[in-house]
Amino acid sequence: MKTFEERFTAWIDGQLAGDELAAFENELAAHPGAAAEREGALKLGQVLRTHGTAHTMSNADFFNLQVRQRIEAETPRPRPSERAGAGWSWSLPRLAWLGGFCLLIAVVLFKTTIPARQTGEQTPYFAQVVEAWPSDPSISATTVYSPESNVTVLWLEGLDYLPASYQLQ
């Protein structure tokens, strides 16, 4: 048994005939708007059959180009600062931070790699006797370092004693 909607669709499409058509038209007497609805449906079918397909464009690329240009023209452009925001920029705060970081590295390197200067009179350096060659075998030369006095002594032994009568001048 077909439902009313199925028989109504078949009626609009002209697929009902004979007793079935007569019985349905009797049934439609209770639906006064059915005729107008059938008329509208037929018009709509005619329109769709006539204009159902789009026209074939002979210059589709040119049309696409125009559409793209229009889209670009109507799309608001981002400002340069917004564009740069996506990447890295040399803003003043960043430069300041970078400078501070460089100074920090410099201070660390200065403290760790450059030895501190010795201050005061006492210095670790004192005169050094690299070698000593006495001219006489009876003379011996030794080196005496006195770090606390910051002095180096070349100590000669075996030299002739000089009496008070020796004319020292």
Next chain:
Amino acid sequence: MLRCALILGVLVHTGTALLLAGPDSASSKPNPVLATEDRIWSGVVMATNSSSPKDPPPELREFATRLKRVFGYSQFELVGSASNDIGDHGESWLVPSQNFWLGVKARRANAKEARGGYLLNLQLFQDKRPLVDTEAKLAPGCPLFIRGPAYAKGQLIIVLQIERATPVVAGKP
């Protein structure tokens, strides 16, 4: 804004470079101070013990404490002294007294730890008789004492000291 950032960057990095380079290189740049040559000073000192020691002469005041500590004498007298320019001049002579003199060959020590000192070849003579040849490194403020012969009731000591050249401002005597 960009100009301020550039100026700040230049200042920061210039300071960084100066700091990294250290005070040595900062002071090594040309300046208006010229230096004459360093000098080597030598003195023959007579050390004795005295119950009432005399004050050392001005030339020996900076050494007196060290001489006392090292040699144990109480009185120091300067028999004679001499000084010469030092430099790459080849051999020179220091004659602090007529009895003791020194032949000196000097060249500047390049090592940083030598503190601008010199490598010296010294020949000590006593009355034309060579006593000792020695090679020594001396820097300003670091004297070398040579213990010489005993004399009478004391001791003769030869003192050698490098004296840093006195800075002279350019354009002035």
